[in-house]
Amino acid sequence: MNETVDDYEVSPEFAQLLRRAEQMLSKMGLDLKFVYDLSDGEDWGFILKCLSILEAAMGEVILDRCFNNKYALPRDENELSKIVAKMSLEGGTGKLAFLRAFSLLSKETVTFVRTLNSVRNRYAHDIRLNTMRLEEVVDGDTIRSLVRVRGIYDATTTPQQLRFFISFGVLSVLWELHFRAEPKPTILTGGLSTM
Incomplete structure (x- = not known):
């Protein structure tokens, strides 16, 4: 049975994805409207x-799940936040490597x-590209990597559809971060608990 989200009827799976993405966004002081509005502009x-x-x-999850546990020594949360904020995205000691580990x-x-970051680097390191459409900046294989549903991108895909697919990819990453970072219930002698 479908659910209604923002006046649209969607599948229960998509509604769950949106709810979890919204929970992750709320930790950063954002809401789904921010993601909906992403497609405005160049x-x-x-x-x-x-x-x-x-x-x-990713920074929120690193702070929350990797450094925030009952066995951690006392620490300066503000200082730790600054360190995580300065971590690079890629590389052996970057956020991606940390979260993967x-x-x-x-x-x-x-x-x-990584693909999204490579596109961002193309735009960031050549300001002349700022008015060019995504399809003009990167090749079709890169675009297909950004469209997380196989076979959905082809020559007839409009720029607006492409932005929707990438936005959906961002929402699915937020969902995954939230889902994987949730404390998992464990059974202890005294009953059900979370770690």
Whole structure:
């Protein structure tokens, strides 16, 4: 049975994806409207905003799940936040490597984020590209990597549809971060608990 989300009828699975993405966004002081509004403006700004959301969410998860447990020594949370904020996205000590090591991101999601970051780097390091559409800046294989549903992108895909597919990819990464970062219930002698 379908559910209604923002006056649209959607499948229960899609509604769950939106709810979990919204929970992850709320930790950063954002809401789904921010994601809905991503497609306003030029493609370079759209890509930059998408990656900014993901980097902020990754930082939140690193702080919350990797450094915040009952066995951790007392620490300066503000200082730790600054350190995580300065972590690079890629590389052996970057956010992606860290989250992968803690099994908080799938290989497919890491590939999606890396691809998005490579597109962002193309735009960021050549300001002349700021008015060019995404399809003019990167090749079809790169675009297909950003469209997380196989076979959905072809020559007839409009720029607006492409932005929707990438936005959906961002929402699915937020869902995955939220889902994998949730404390898992464990059975203890005294009953059900969370770690």
